[in-house]
Amino acid sequence: MSSHSRIEWTQSSWNPVTGCTSVSEGCQHCYARRMATRLKGMGLRRYRNGFCVTIHRDLLAVPLKWRKPRLIFVNSMGDLFHEKVPISFIREVFGIIEATPRHTYQLLTKRADRLLKLADRLSWPVNLWVGVTVEMQQYINRIELLRKVPAAIRFVSFEPLLGPLKSLSLSKIDWAIVGGESGPHARPMEANWARNVRDVCVDSAVPFFFKQWGGTQRKKQNRYIDRRLWNQYPNR
Numbered sequence: 258m259s260s261h262s263r264i265e266w267t268q269s270s271w272n273p274v275t276g277c278t279s280v281s282e283g284c285q286h287c288y289a290r291r292m293a294t295r296l297k298g299m300g301l302r303r304y305r306n307g308f309c310v311t312i313h314r315d316l317l318a319v320p321l322k323w324r325k326p327r328l329i330f331v332n333s334m335g336d337l338f339h340e341k342v343p344i345s346f347i348r349e350v351f352g353i354i355e356a357t358p359r360h361t362y363q364l365l366t367k368r369a370d371r372l373l374k375l376a377d378r379l380s381w382p383v384n385l386w387v388g389v390t391v392e393m394q395q396y397i398n399r400i401e402l403l404r405k406v407p408a409a410i411r412f413v414s415f416e417p418l419l420g421p422l423k424s425l426s427l428s429k430i431d432w433a434i435v436g437g438e439s440g441p442h443a444r445p446m447e448a449n450w451a452r453n454v455r456d457v458c459v460d461s462a463v464p465f466f467f468k469q470w471g472g473t474q475r476k477k478q479n480r481y482i483d484r485r486l487w488n489q490y491p492n493r
Contacts, residue, residue, distance in 0.1 A: 265468050265480070266434055266490075267330040267363055273317050273350055274342055275303065275334040276310040280367050283392035283417055288440055289334045310341040317349055320357045331364040338368040344375055355382035361493050365390060365414055369399035376406045386432070386491070388412035393420040404429045410491050415454055416468060418446045422453060427463045431491040437471020446471040451482060464489035 262270045275293065279285070289308070296304040303313060320329060331337060331354075337347060354362045362385045366372055369389045387408035389399040392415065403411050410431045415422070417438030427433060435454050437446035451467065458465035467480055467487040480486055 262330055262333065264330060264333065266328075266466050268328040269323070270330045270333040271316070271320055271362075272332055272334045273313050274310065274332050274337055274339070274346075275313065276306065276308045277336045277339055278310070281392065281396055282419055283367070283390060286417075286438060286440055286442055286444075291440065293334065310335065310339050312342065312346055314346075314349075317353055320353055320360055323357075323360065326359040326361070329360050329362050331362050336366050336368060337364060338366040338371045338375070340368075340371065344378060347375065348379060351379055351382060351385070354385050355380070358382075358384050360384060362386065363388065363412075367396075367399070369402035373402045373405055381407050381409070383409045384493075386410035386412055388414055388432075388434075390414045390416065391422070392417055394422055397422060397425070400426070400430065410493070412491070417444065417471060418450050418454070419444060421447070421450050425454065425457050427457055427461045430461075430463055432464050432466070432489075433458050434466045434468055436468030439469060439471065443472035448482075455482060455487065464491050466490065 262268060277289065293304050293308040297307045337350060364385060365388045367390045385408060387406055388411065389403045391397055391399050391413055400413055411429065412432035413430055414434045416434060416436030418435055433454060435451050438444050455465050465487050466489055467482050469480055
């Protein structure tokens with residue numbers, strides 16, 4: 258559990274579930290899997306299962322203790338909508354979110370199909386943002402599934418952005434994040450791929466957050482696109 262996060266677009270992380278399994282190309286160099294392996298090697302009890310999906314029921318109440326309002330990334334070390342996470346536990350997580358309206362929660366998944374499948378069986382707190390990851394054209398349909406989810410804020414994380422996106426529509430989407438891949442063997446992100454998402458956001462009046470360039474570009478170009486820093490957020 259971490260009360261502070263190094264992820265640029267959030268403030269804290271809360272991991273009632275850790276672990277995941279690969280579903281698409283964006284998972285190939287997963288930072289969470291690398292970290293879980295490292296933490297297991299260090300002997301941390303919570304990661305004794307490595308990156309296998311593990312529920313930490315004792316961490317459910319942690320946000321109740323955080324008095325100061327904050328942005329909280331739900332499951333930076335896993336996917337709440339993984340098939341091995343029962344809907345009963347997802348409901349408990351949503352219950353904690355609803356019970357702490359002072360916080361804003363950001364939940365991200367690659368499993369847009371299960372997200373939509375369970376949507377009408379969940380109660381949606383107004384302080385919950387829900388997003389999907391789209392790393393390349395092949396997975397653009399995740400956005401279409403997200404549009405049907407009754408979240409107060411819907412967002413898309415294009416990270417790691419691994420290819421160009423054609424005919425991108427951000428209708429009914431409230432926020433977009435773009436980032437290149439980081440870490441060992443990071444695959445490069447072409448500048449025009451990021452510019453295209455930015456331009457769609459500008460044209461659609463969708464807030465745009467540029468997180469980072471990928472690979473060696475990250476140190477060279479930092480977080481700027483065409484000399485501008487993009488740190489936009491949806492209204493909350």
